[in-house]
Amino acid sequence: MKFLRLAAIMAATPFAAFSDPLPSWTASASKQQIIEFVDAVTNPSGESYVTPADRIAVFDNDGTLWAEQPVYLQFIFAMDRLAELAEQDPSILTSPALKAAAEGDLQTILQGGHEALIEVVNASHSGSSVEEFQDAVATWLETSRHPETNLPYDQMTYQPMVELLRYLRDEDFKTYIVSGGGLHFMRVFAEDAYGIPPEQILGTYGETTYDISDGVPVINKAPGIAFIDDKEGKPINIERTIGKRPIFAGGNSDGDFAMLEWTTAGDGPRMGILIHHTDANREWAYDRESPIGRLVDGLDKGPDMGWVIVDMANDWSRIYTGAN
Structure with missing residues (x-):
């Protein structure tokens, strides 16, 4: 009889309720907090409900969605x-x-x-x-291949973060990249790697010119940096380009601090997560002293601001999409 009752319950329950939206995340507090937040903002009968139009999520790229060592x-x-x-x-x-x-x-x-x-x-x-x-x-x-892992660079994306992006979109979030990386560079691979189309990528961009070459209009890349999408530049670029304050932001360094600070300072439910690189065996361990991906303010101030500090070594069962 117990088996029959269980079978009836399973038959009446959507498959998604039994599936794990983040299979490469361990059963950690970080995973639980993310899922609880998403459940809260997508429950139409709950006090924390956010309409799909306002479910904006922004993510840094280097060190957050893919590797950044020994240099970007x-x-x-x-x-x-x-x-x-x-x-x-x-x-x-x-x-x-x-x-x-x-x-x-x-x-x-x-x-x-x-x-x-x-x-x-x-x-x-x-x-x-x-x-x-x-x-x-x-x-x-x-x-090309990475000099230390020998993986193709676009296979050094983080599987847990690819799953998180997919999970958010399945729950009617709109996901953006907001990175110090080059706009034209990221647009080449981000849609295949992350499911994020070119128009939802914000990044650093250089000077460009409009020219006519052999009778054909072209946009040429010129020397000089027009805008650096880092630190305080990130919330400025989000406001300028997206026009809404996100409710979810993910980063990994103090270059992302202002973006998470601005995101989580808004009214209503908010979530900020920082990826802490703690896994020297499967990736790299670095934070306070690293010239690449330096993380000091996020560690010192983030927890008091309610941010989730994701411990890569303990919270992720898998690192790269291209390797187990």
Whole structure:
């Protein structure tokens, strides 16, 4: 009789109620808080209900949705791209930073600081149309491998976060990327990797020009940075582009602090999550002292602001989409 009653209950209950929306997350407090939040804002009879039109979720990319060590993956592309361009025209290597980048000498570039990084990005990301640049990115993603994991870069997305994005969309959230990474760079792979279309990607963008080439209008990438989508720039860009304050925000570094702070300061139910890189065995462990993905304010202030600090080593049973 007990079996018959259970069978009747299962037959009357939607399959989704029994399925796990986040299978690569362990049975942790972080997972429970996320699911409880989503349940609360999608329950039409609950006090915390949020209409689908206002279910906006924003996520950083580097270190939040995919790896960012030993340096931002886009910068590895920049070095590879510069080496390729220098083979065609060695005269473009006009400084020690550019020569180091073409030789794959990351340490020398990092010693040159912010100016050296910008110089390499300018040289490798300008001088072509947007379409030509994105074709180069697509080719690089198809043919290159990470120097430490040997995985294709677009397989170094985080499986638990891909599941979270899918879960939110299944519950009528609209998901956006809001990242310090390059806008044109991320638009190449984000739809396939995350299910996020190009028009829902906010990022750093360089100067561009409108030109006529052989009678055809084109948008060309020019030297110079027009907007840096980082720190306080993130909420500014969200307000400017989306026009609504999100109710869910995810990041991993102090570069995301303002975005989470602004998101969770709004009225009604809000959630902020920070991915804490604690897994030196399956990925990398870093936070306060790291030049890439530095996380200090988020650890010190985030818990008091109600943010969920996701412990990668303990909260995720799997890391990358491309490896178990």
